[in-house]
Amino acid sequence: MLEPVTCKLCGKQSKQKCAGCLSVSYCSREHQKLDWSSHKNACCSFTINEVAGMGRCLTARREIRVGEVVLRERPLASGPPQVTGPVCLGCLNGLQGPGVDCPRCGWPMCSSACAASPGHRPECHWAQVKRKEKVKISNFTTPHPTYACITPLRLLYAKHTDSKLWAKISSLESHPEERKKDGKWEQERFAVAKLLRRFYKLEEEVTEDEILEICGIIQINGHEVPLSEPGTISLYWKGSLLEHNCRPNCSKSFTESGDLLIRAAVAISRGERLSICYTDALWGSPSRMIHLQQTKYFQCRCKRCSDVTEFGTYFSAISCTDSDCKGKLLPPSFFNLGSNWSCSKCSSSVDESRVTEVLSKVAVQLVEVDKKSATSCKNFLQSTRDLLPENHFQRVEVKLALVQLIGQSSGGLATVSDEWLTIKESLARELIALSALLFPAECRLRGVVYFELHAAVAERARREASRGGDTSVPEHLLETRNYLESSISQLKYEPQSLPEGKICKQGIQNLKDLDKLLQAMNVSTFSSL
Numbered sequence: 001m002l003e004p005v006t007c008k009l010c011g012k013q014s015k016q017k018c019a020g021c022l023s024v025s026y027c028s029r030e031h032q033k034l035d036w037s038s039h040k041n042a043c044c045s046f047t048i049n050e051v052a053g054m055g056r057c058l059t060a061r062r063e064i065r066v067g068e069v070v071l072r073e074r075p076l077a078s079g080p081p082q083v084t085g086p087v088c089l090g091c092l093n094g095l096q097g098p099g100v101d102c103p104r105c106g107w108p109m110c111s112s113a114c115a116a117s118p119g120h121r122p123e124c125h126w127a128q129v130k131r132k133e134k135v136k137i138s139n140f141t142t143p144h145p146t147y148a149c150i151t152p153l154r155l156l157y158a159k160h161t162d163s164k165l166w167a168k169i170s171s172l173e174s175h176p177e178e179r180k181k182d183g184k185w186e187q188e189r190f191a192v193a194k195l196l197r198r199f200y201k202l203e204e205e206v207t208e209d210e211i212l213e214i215c216g217i218i219q220i221n222g223h224e225v226p227l228s229e230p231g232t233i234s235l236y237w238k239g240s241l242l243e244h245n246c247r248p249n250c251s252k253s254f255t256e257s258g259d260l261l262i263r264a265a266v267a268i269s270r271g272e273r274l275s276i277c278y279t280d281a282l283w284g285s286p287s288r289m290i291h292l293q294q295t296k297y298f299q300c301r302c303k304r305c306s307d308v309t310e311f312g313t314y315f316s317a318i319s320c321t322d323s324d325c326k327g328k329l330l331p332p333s334f335f336n337l338g339s340n341w342s343c344s345k346c347s348s349s350v351d352e353s354r355v356t357e358v359l360s361k362v363a364v365q366l367v368e369v370d371k372k373s374a375t376s377c378k379n380f381l382q383s384t385r386d387l388l389p390e391n392h393f394q395r396v397e398v399k400l401a402l403v404q405l406i407g408q409s410s411g412g413l414a415t416v417s418d419e420w421l422t423i424k425e426s427l428a429r430e431l432i433a434l435s436a437l438l439f440p441a442e443c444r445l446r447g448v449v450y451f452e453l454h455a456a457v458a459e460r461a462r463r464e465a466s467r468g469g470d471t472s473v474p475e476h477l478l479e480t481r482n483y484l485e486s487s488i489s490q491l492k493y494e495p496q497s498l499p500e501g502k503i504c505k506q507g508i509q510n511l512k513d514l515d516k517l518l519q520a521m522n523v524s525t526f527s528s529l
């Protein structure tokens, strides 16, 4: 494609490109500013393109810096999850009892403001003009089947009222053939399609298959947004085109108002495709692969899945069964299960049933761990030390709980023993190193662990200084400051209503206090934020 060399506004020759997209040029800053209101919707750092076997995806049209926001997008539609008890159809929070009935349609809401919210219009409108009878919900304690119809109904409403919105929704992938094969199609015919048509008297407006197609769109593209309890299911347009990778280059967050926010977790080169993780990056390879195959219908072939050692972390390996050998057992590939697992150091090899036996034994122990007790977590780590490599996903899960637990009791970190403080600090360092390698896009996890590391290092510095033996207090404080800045930069987009947003707020306050202290000590700082 030829690069434009003339000013988008006046056509004169120009050399300055828009730094956001590098796809348009201007002769001057004035013309760029004048054109911004028209260009801002088209200005972005990626293009949409098609890749064989994968469909549409997003490709960087220029280099993207770490932390740069590449996409911020309002949802196309939102609604409750398929299985839920009664929720307010305005804010989508769970209802414990009847609350306020919508005066027009009868759906229970938490307030009259929620009853008037635009999100509630689809089911409210059709209850009035089609059902012609108020909705009555009387059981607030168990999952309620009619709520399974709400999100599909909201998408369907777009088909009848907003052709532009419907064009975007209906172009999203829905994998109908795969859903027919694995039984989801028929399952939802009864749980959603028949119920929706009957309950809303929409038999003439929509067929069961149309509803089932919509259910597929929700299954393949829906994001669970944790801003309400239970979570909300939201669909986004460009956000749906991001491909999956088990070590993605982008982090995903949601703003307080439910916008999707995608930013670069690592530096991204021009021409690289943008990715997020559709599954849980903290699961082992077999579980991630099975989950993706069963819910999104593709076999992941990313670098992490193709490398059984997962970049040398041995995240899904088990320890060699010869207790003197410090090697790790792994299969030749996770793509075809059934082969023997061989040791990375000696000639030992075991069949898969032995691996299953070890993992089941550990899984039983894991269920018994009290994730609110530091001692219980520590005991699990001790008892699995010989069975699993240090970075095994089951150990990592417990390490993450433990690093946050130490110092959480009433007296705070100041009251924990030196031994526990050392454990906290070394766990935090370990988890940060592992996450940088294996899941750099897990911004919430990384932000929380950096926060814990800053707290541990600050407390150690305080103890050393109060014992009078340490002369490097400023260095320790500067180290703490770096961890605080890293925590804030990972968490700065998290909503204040979520625990991670609260940690970020605390981090900002701690940084201010620390800077005052450093200023009083005449120590100069450099901020990367």
Ligand SMILES: C[S@@+](CC[C@H](N)C(=O)[O-])C[C@H]1O[C@@H](n2cnc3c(N)ncnc32)[C@H](O)[C@@H]1O
Pocket: 053, 054, 055, 056, 057, 171, 172, 173, 175, 220, 221, 240, 241, 242, 243, 244, 245, 296, 297, 298, 299, 300, 301
């Ligand atoms: C949310 S959609 C992504 C957009 C989709 N490519 C499109 O054109 O609408 C998810 C689907 O994209 C495909 N996909 C995404 N990431 C993939 C990957 N890493 N490998 C293969 N297919 C992938 C799969 O078909 C998956 O079900």
